[in-house]
Amino acid sequence: MKRIVFLLLSLLISGSIVTPVSADSTWERIKLSNGDVVKFSYEELSNGFRYxxxxxxxxxxxxxxTGNTGRAGGSGSLTSEETDMAEEALEIYKQNHAVHSTMDEQEPSGSPIGILMVLFGVIATFSSRTAWYLEIGWKLRGAEPSDLALGANRVGGVIVALLGLFAL
Structure with missing residues (x-):
């Protein structure tokens, strides 16, 4: 019984991952620079496109x-010349229909977590006493941070700032 449920779930998941072009999509004929004519289908996706x-x-x-990733495929016997022709057909379609790649228009995300990490990392790096006070100093009366604690805050600040840059 478990195997049947696993098989059904696998089929359901694999069916949802594959996104075929719908049968009612419109095909357009495009003439290439070498004189060949190809059929071309273009479909807008939620955050990208498929052709x-x-x-x-x-x-x-x-x-x-989709987003900032692209994937390609085709017939098993597709030649590199045909792949180049397909890419030329896309460029012609883009020019004729003013279509822009989502990769061309990527904007920095400005992730709030990344911004906060960079901010805390910079504070810890350049004002390690402030970082020490925010971490533990506020709990202690009349205590001073050790050189080791200040150095650890500086190193940790650099690491957190770099991680924050990657999170942006």
Missing amino acids: EVRFENGRDYWYEE
């Missing part, structure tokens, strides 16, 4: 871009 190129010999090539 498919179908050649006269029945082979096809597809490319999908």
